[in-house]
Amino acid sequence: MHSDPPDDRDALREKIIGLGETSLHKSYYPELQNRLAELERFRALLDQTYDAIFLIHAETGMLADVNATVSAFLGYSKKELLKKSFIDLVAEQRKARFIEYVRKRSDLVSGSRQTCTTVLVSRDGTEIPMEITVREVTFSGKRYVTAIAQDITERLLAERELRIKESALESSTNGILIADPTGAVMYANRSFAAMFGCEEASALTGRNLEAFFADPAVGGEITAHLLDDHAIVREAVGLREGGSPFHIQVSGSTVLNDAGQPLCIMLIVMDITERILAEQLRRETYAQLGKNIEQFAILGDHIRNPLQVIVGYAEMIDDPFAEKILDESRRIDGFITELDRGWLRSANVRQFLLKHGDGSSSARKIRFRFLNVKEEDS
Amino acid sequence: MIPRNQLDLRKFVAPEFICGRGALELAGRYARNFGMKQVLLVTDRGVRAAGWAGAVADSLTEAGVSFTVFDAISPNPRSRQVMVGAEVYVAEECNGIITVGGGSPMDCAKGIGIAGSSRRDILGFEGIDRVSVPTPPLICIPTTAGSSADVSQFAIITDETRKRKVAIVSKMIVPDISLLDPEPLTTxxxxxxxxxxxxxxxxxxxxxxxxxxxxxxxxxxxxxxxxxxxxxxxxxxxxxxxxxxxxxxxxxxxxxxxxxxxxxxxxxxxxxxxxxxxxxxxxxxxxxxxxxxxxxxxxxxxxxxxxxxxxxxxxxxxxxxxxxxxxxxxxxxxxxxxxxxxxxxxxxxxxxxxxxxxxxxxxxxxxxxxxxxxxxxxx
The missing domain is CATH 1.20.1090.10 (Dehydroquinate synthase-like - alpha domain)
Known part of the structure; x- marks a missing residue:
């Protein structure tokens, strides 16, 4: 025989009679209280957010509701704000543009989001640049616009700083290249592109570093070195788009994240072809100059030695022409002495240049050959 | 036999009801008073054909209350029909139910209210006092004289899979108001x-x-x-x-x-x-x-x-x-x-x-x- 325990049946009967714990007539009040509590919690959340939230009557533009952040930003009480239209809060010089923006988008599909920037004015006249996301919504058959505004003052400053930095990078006369740790190019400035014969800097993005060196292995070496030591300065031979090589100096550093991991590498590249050629020319000139000084010293010796013999003979003979010979010899010696002085000055200049140049010289040796030059002459 | 004593605790729950000729025509007024903006009008095809659903619809229109008709209901209403009705209720963003018909549409309407509010399958509410979320406002207009679903705390739904009727008993589903008009009974x-x-x-x-x-x-x-x-x-x-x-x-x-x-x-x-x-x-x-x-x-x-x-x-x-x-x-x-x-x-x-x-x-x-x-x- 089927039978439930009497207690169960009694409990059911109590409920049917209406005496159970939850045998209650329908009441929306407890649920209403729950929903109100939920709304209050939600309201508290909205008031805590850094965003200013506006609910606007779509037809009139009047504010229907605002969160506490709006009052904090603009300095008006909520009561004051609810007597204003949204456009009242927009800076005078931005009103026309904002109205035009709203007008153009008024036929958009309900529910779609739009973002614009404008300037709101607080009670004390402070202008606050805001980025505003607007969306049309319908509650209880009425159309509203929600506007969520973010203060973008700091963002604009940061963007300005970033733009300056970007401009500095972009306008640098040195080539600047940023690559990821594998050597793939992330950014190259105009100067870099021009240096390597590329019309568009953006076209270089994605290429590997090795493509810019006559010896592709150099690109890998630089990358590897930077990942190990985080800095490098070296000269190399670059390779233009057309395949022509040229001399470059590469200064590189590694950009690290907070954990010390490499984020990217940055190279500053200078075209040093002219410098290299100039150094080469200078070296050749110095060599030629040294050779010439040496030859002139030999020439001086070759003239002065016979001249000393001639002077010796002329002093020994008694001849009316002897004096004339001596005069001419002294004149020639004067010329040579003058030449010696000139070359000595040239040698000093050369010595100075060499001191700041490659250091290889035979000037010292040459100088001691002009023993007859007086101290004041030097 | 359980001994009876008039001092035993008892409770009596009754809805508000209006009875008399023309009560049906008050549907629009009461819907508006309950704050209904979009009504799910639950009926069946027979009642619709007899014109009583149309009369209620006219009353709603006159009161400026929008409505959606749901009449896919058979005698001994099935749980599936209840759930379809609940889907319509949610999809149409209804905030109140008016049912005109006999016991089947009224029980189905109660089930729709339960499932629509709780977003759960109606068969899960079988038994006594299982309904915890208040159902939407419910106005009943009976077109038969017998089921009394328009005043009761009962809703009987057929579990078509297990071929049995499920009794849902809760004071939560006592209608908010019943409009008892004798005229629909004549058909x-x-x-x-x-x-x-x-x-x-x-x-x-x-x-x-x-x-x-x-x-x-x-x-x-x-x-x-x-x-x-x-x-x-x-x-x-x-x-x-x-x-x-x-x-x-x-x-x-x-x-x-x-x-x-x-x-x-x-x-x-x-x-x-x-x-x-x-x-x-x-x-x-x-x-x-x-x-x-x-x-x-x-x-x-x-x-x-x-x-x-x-x-x-x-x-x-x-x-x-x-x-x-x-x-x-x-x-x-x-x-x-x-x-x-x-x-x-x-x-x-x-x-x-x-x-x-x-x-x-x-x-x-x-x-x-x-x-x-x-x-x-x-x-």
Whole structure:
């Protein structure tokens, strides 16, 4: 025989009679209280957010509701704000543009989001640049616009700083290249592109570093070195788009994240072809100059030695022409002495240049050959 | 038998109701007063064809209340139909339900309210006091006089998968307002008038003998029996007589107030089991079972049954026989077997009836074997 325990049946009967714990007539009040509590919690959340939230009557533009952040930003009480239209809060010089923006988008599909920037004015006249996301919504058959505004003052400053930095990078006369740790190019400035014969800097993005060196292995070496030591300065031979090589100096550093991991590498590249050629020319000139000084010293010796013999003979003979010979010899010696002085000055200049140049010289040796030059002459 | 004492705790819950000619036309006004902006108008195709759903729609339109009609409802409404209705309710962003029709649309509307508010399957609410989320405002406009769903805390939904009826009992689903207009009753066919009338009588009898009855429910139960037994045969004879129809409507209202608070008994428990398995008319099932249950229960509430018998009147000796005679005068002469019930199905039917919540308030604590015997007697 089927039978439930009497207690169960009694409990059911109590409920049917209406005496159970939850045998209650329908009441929306407890649920209403729950929903109100939920709304209050939600309201508290909205008031805590850094965003200013506006609910606007779509037809009139009047504010229907605002969160506490709006009052904090603009300095008006909520009561004051609810007597204003949204456009009242927009800076005078931005009103026309904002109205035009709203007008153009008024036929958009309900529910779609739009973002614009404008300037709101607080009670004390402070202008606050805001980025505003607007969306049309319908509650209880009425159309509203929600506007969520973010203060973008700091963002604009940061963007300005970033733009300056970007401009500095972009306008640098040195080539600047940023690559990821594998050597793939992330950014190259105009100067870099021009240096390597590329019309568009953006076209270089994605290429590997090795493509810019006559010896592709150099690109890998630089990358590897930077990942190990985080800095490098070296000269190399670059390779233009057309395949022509040229001399470059590469200064590189590694950009690290907070954990010390490499984020990217940055190279500053200078075209040093002219410098290299100039150094080469200078070296050749110095060599030629040294050779010439040496030859002139030999020439001086070759003239002065016979001249000393001639002077010796002329002093020994008694001849009316002897004096004339001596005069001419002294004149020639004067010329040579003058030449010696000139070359000595040239040698000093050369010595100075060499001191700041490659250091290889035979000037010292040459100088001691002009023993007859007086101290004041030097 | 549970001893009765008038000092026992009892509760009486009733909705606000307006009865009289033209009550239906107040639908729009009350919808607006309840703050309904978008109404789900729950009905069935028969009621729609009879024009009563249209009359309610006109009232809503006049009051400036929008509505969506949901009429995909069969007799003995299925859980699937409830869930489809709940989907429509949510999709159409409705905030109130008006139902116009008999017990099926009204029970379905209650189910839609439960499922729509809780967003859960309706079958999960089977039993007593399982509804915790308040349902949306519900206005009922009955077009039959029998189910009393317009005032009761019951909703009976068919679990089509398991072929059984599920009773959802909760004071949360007592309608917010009932508009009792006799005019829609005039389009009821004879058979429906008879079946719903016998449903009213069953409600009243079972509420009166219920072990949860109270002095308050007794008043309504006895008045329902008195009104019904006098007005129903005449209303069948004069279907367009508004006074007679109104008497049957009042009888249904009294019976509803009685059974919604005192609950029911074995007749309904067994009828739910039958209706779930055979998709039979609920009122007809009650009519075929009532006298047999009365006979089985008699010893547990003889004085009450005797009082019922006295109201029904007639020359028969027992109250059960008087009810049987009344049934026959209405033209209900068949048995359960004639309705298609097979003898070998009785154990399963009895088991389902035994588990039905209505059985809890039957005056006699019937065993499964006793329930089987009652089915057997009615066969």
């Amino acid at each position: 009821m066919p004879r058979e429906l008038t008879v079946d719903t009338g016998m449903d009213t009588l069953s409600h009243a009898v079972e509420a009166y003998v219920s072990n949860a009855s109270s002095p308050m429910t007794d008043v309504h139960a006895l008045e329902a029996i008195r009104l019904l037994t006098s007005a129903l045969p005449a209303a069948i004879a004069e279907p367009e007589n508004l006074d007679l129809r109104f008497s049957t409507l009042l009888a249904s209202l009294h019976a509803g107030l009685a059974f919604s608070n005192a609950s029911l008994g074995a007749v309904h428990a067994m009828a739910h089991s039958l209706g779930g398995a055979y998709d039979l008319s609920h009122g007809r099932c009650n009519a075929l079972l009532l006298e047999h249950v009365m006979a089985a229960n008699y010893g547990a509430a003889s004085d009450r049954y005797d009082r019922i018998g006295a109201i029904i009147g007639g020359g028969e000796t027992t109250p059960a026989e008087r009810v049987a005679a009344f049934r026959r005068t209405l033209g209900i002469t068949e048995t359960l077997a004639a309705a298609g019930v097979r003898e070998d199905a009785i154990p399963a039917l009895a088991a389902a009836a035994y588990a039905d919540p209505c059985m809890v308030t039957n005056p006699h604590n019937l065993t499964c074997e006793e329930i089987e015997r009652i089915y057997d007697d009615a066969l």
